Amino acid sequence: MPLKYALFDLDNTLYPRHIPIMPAIGERIKTYLMQQLDLNYEEATQKRAYYNHLYGTVIRGLLQEEAVDIQDYLAFVHDVPVHEFLKPNPELSHLLSEIPIHKYIFTNSYRKHAEDVMDALGVREHFEGIFDIQSVNYVSKPAKHPYITVVHALNTTPDTCIYVDDAVRNLEEPKRMGMKTILVDAQPNKWVDVAVEDVLEACRVIKKMIANEHTEDAGD
Template structure:
């Protein structure tokens, strides 16, 4: 099987988790649950964790249990000063441009947030497609239906021709079960059943170069 496509997660994968973006988004999620949904602040952390574990994302959980408007939620929680956290990464752009594979962002965030992140990192034009949470509704990662919708929207691809990169272990496990080649991108190696691990996206050649060379030989 020849690999044709790289699916890459956005937050905490395109940039390192220690940048603090997700912490800032998390604070906004808590504030949304308190101010927009009317949940007591003392109850938010436990409820948010339960929604995440039960439904895949807090957003999907709030949609199914509280009937919230996803567009309102996404606009609220992504309203953070991204330029305080992220900066251009020309070396990452050069690295990704080395590979002739299709490159697609697959994110549980929305398209506007993804575009803002890519613009600040100066990765505009690298990714031919952004498949966001609105494209996957009523599902989300790590649900297998979300990945199936992503494959369809990318042109009815087969999972076996795709490489998937993410920091989230649950997402990677689902992708692997469906047939994706999975690369865990996280400072700590804690995905024991992923195909490969790198601490940051800048280390991608260590895995991708030998993988593509092996495929070309077979």
Template structure:
């Protein structure tokens, strides 16, 4: 039985983006939409929320409906003068990742410059063999299946070898449909059918894997 390949989401999975990072990005995206579409802040907020709910990423809605240059959008919405101060993560993260067998890949809807900076500042970039940012998946953000398939083709991976670790249920649904094992990082008490394991803390992953390993559920 071979080792699994781990696909890790970044924001709200490898670190907690909710306290500082997401509010900053939200404000930046609302300002961008306001300025470039000529709407007020209230309407810009509605547009951002609508596109995020419909497509899984505000960027995709802006590209599809307004012809927005994705590189321009990502640059202006991911400016962090003091990124390290905004980051919140669990201090045992690097040691935990080191205990997991198999290759590890970051698979994020975030842009490359931001993703690499977060991983470096947290001190875990060396834990990962590759980082698939939204640019690298050709602006086909999760939960769209195209980004998943592009990663699998590029890495020459069978979906059945992969374990997707995520905080967003729609992304895990796509992963499960492709044949991946799924781990949901969430404090929720429910567990949808397409979630194989739910963890409150990502630090519990090694224990989760041991149960799979003993049951020989991984190919």
């Protein structure tokens, strides 16, 4: 099937890993645990590790074990000044505009955070929508459920999708399902169709894949 949908992870994918947005979110997660569960910093660090080990994410741990307002949690931990970390990326905006298929953000984070990042980079206009942690019932990648949910929401099949992420673990399930996969800022392995240096190169690869499909169709 021809490619119809390009799905992009958000953090450490649309912008380089060295930009410390995720560490800032990590610190706010610890602060939230300290405030809500009456923990000191070391205890909050241990609690975060415990949730991640047992449930995969802190949010799943909170849902299972604590009586907290998850909306409040998401708003609090993602309340970081992304506009201080990021600036508009005209080259990324141009390359996204040249990809002639539907484009979506697919992130484990919060919709408002995704919007803030896209606005800071100046690329929001190129994406038709956002699949965030709420839209997949708080089940994070790399679990299978989020990928199935996204495919069903798009009313398509995995082989029409290409997925771009900076974490190999998040590419294993989509690759098994039949998606094309692009890994950003890491070494290739069996779960990766193409490994690239950054999202700019990922955009160029997607554009080339689509052009090659059209060339093959013309030759049939």
